[in-house]
Amino acid sequence: MDPTGTFPLKGYMLPLSPKGKASVIDAPPWYYGGEILHIIFRADPARVAPFLPPPLEPGPEPGRGVVWFTDWVSVSEATPDLAFVNPERANYRECIVMLACQYRGVPGYFVSGIWVDNDFTLLRGFVQGFPKKLARVYVTRLHELNPRVGGRRPGAKVKGICEAYGQRIVEGSMTFTRSVKPGEVPPVKFYLMRHYPDIEQPDKAVVHEITAGKVADAQIAGAWAGEGEVAFFESPFEELTDLGPIVAEGAFYFSLGFTITGGEVIHRY
Numbered sequence: 001m002d003p004t005g006t007f008p009l010k011g012y013m014l015p016l017s018p019k020g021k022a023s024v025i026d027a028p029p030w031y032y033g034g035e036i037l038h039i040i041f042r043a044d045p046a047r048v049a050p051f052l053p054p055p056l057e058p059g060p061e062p063g064r065g066v067v068w069f070t071d072w073v074s075v076s077e078a079t080p081d082l083a084f085v086n087p088e089r090a091n092y093r094e095c096i097v098m099l100a101c102q103y104r105g106v107p108g109y110f111v112s113g114i115w116v117d118n119d120f121t122l123l124r125g126f127v128q129g130f131p132k133k134l135a136r137v138y139v140t141r142l143h144e145l146n147p148r149v150g151g152r153r154p155g156a157k158v159k160g161i162c163e164a165y166g167q168r169i170v171e172g173s174m175t176f177t178r179s180v181k182p183g184e185v186p187p188v189k190f191y192l193m194r195h196y197p198d199i200e201q202p203d204k205a206v207v208h209e210i211t212a213g214k215v216a217d218a219q220i221a222g223a224w225a226g227e228g229e230v231a232f233f234e235s236p237f238e239e240l241t242d243l244g245p246i247v248a249e250g251a252f253y254f255s256l257g258f259t260i261t262g263g264e265v266i267h268r269y
Contacts, residue, residue, distance in 0.1 A: 013123055024123045026076035029216075030260045034072035037139060037160050038185070038252040039172045039228040041065045043243045051112045051243070052101050055267055056191055056210065059102035065246070066109060066188065067172050067230050068096040069139045069160025074121070092118035093137035095162035095170050097232075097240060101191060103210070103266060108189035113240060115162050115169065128263055129192025129211040135164035152176060152224050158253060169238055172230040174251035182220035185252050192263075210267040216259045223254035 009016035011023030045062035052058065071093050075082045083090040094116040098109035115135035116122050125132035140158040144151035159173040189212070196207040228251030232240035 013127060024120050025127070026078035028260055028262050029077050030074060030124070031076070031080075031257075032072055032074045032260070033257040034070050034074075034255070035139070036252075036254055036256050037069040037158055037172065037174055038188075038254070039067045039069075039174065039230045040186070040249045040251065041067065041228075041230050041246045042249050043246045047242065047244045048099050051099055052110055053193055053210065056101040056103055056110055059100045059107045061100050061107075064100035065243070066096075066098050066100075066186075067160075067170060068094075068098070068188075069137065069162070069172060070094050070096070071139050071141075072121075089118070089120060092116060092121050093139060094121065094132075095135070095137050095160060097170065098188070098190070103191060103212075106189070108191045108212070110191045110193075113238070115164060126194075128213060128260075129194040129209075130190075131193070133164065135162050135169065137162050152179070152222060152253065154178065156224075164235075164237075167235050167237075168233045169235060169240070170230070170232055172228065172248075172251075174226045174228050174253055176224045176226045176253065178225055180223045180225045180252070182223055182254070184225070185220055185223050185254055191266075194265075205269075208269040209265045211263045211265050213263050214261045216261055218258040219256070221255045223252060226251050226253070 010020030012027040013023050013025045015022045043063050048063050073083050073091050075090055097113040098111050101110045111130055114130050114132050116132050117137055122132045138161045142151050143149055156176040162170040192211045194207050194209050194211055195205055198204045198206045228248040230248045234241050
């Protein structure tokens with residue numbers, strides 16, 4: 001953005017335009033609410049390590065990973081009524097694969113893969129450092145009034161599927177066993193990478209940095225724990241199976257709301 005206000009085209013993100021309406025995304029803050037299927041898995045730490053960019057390093061639980069299947073509604077400060085005016089621009093699903101790590105002793109998760117089904121969240125992810133790709137993401141929708149599906153209860157089952165261009169990439173599921181308090185849901189701190197190559201020198205980057213989001217007002221409700229299953233599938237365009245055999249170690253399902261007020265650069269290469 002032009003701090004002087006003299007540049008003729010406006011907008012937070014491409015495409016810029018005379019009035020700024022064409023921008024794919026608005027400036028933060030961004031508001032989120034959604035349903036989260038959170039599956040914990042374990043992989044060989046030696047196979048996980050190559051996925052972690054320095055100065056990130058294996059954390060207190062090396063080899064630990066998490067898969068999220070999410071169903072979001074998200075709006076911005078500039079367009080708070082977007083979910084009503086254009087729900088197709090506010091609702092989306094995604095699949096996130098994250099690997100446990102730490103930065104200067106602070107544990108978190110590096111997002112090594114993420115797939116989404118909407119262009120605005122794709123571009124918003126690039127701004128933050130999420131390595132988003134387009135895909136189709138499907139998640140079981142529980143409903144209290146459906147006589148055969150039902151709501152959150154012992155024995156309820158949910159499944160998430162991520163497929164891109166006809167190839168299944170990730171699949172995960174959970175069988176509910178017990179309700180839990182919000183504090184029992186494992187916290188997730190994202191470590192991200194922003195990387196934009198130089199158009200004149202492709203082997204160099206004009207932006208190359210590790211970032212972390214600034215999150216406020218996080219709330220969890222309706223949380224359940226259960227048994228989880230997760231699998232990664234071979235693809236010539238992905239490297240998830242390089243993590244080797246993975247073993248699910250439990251799962252959670254919960255409603256989540258929060259605000260992203262921006263981000264911070266914690267390391268520049």
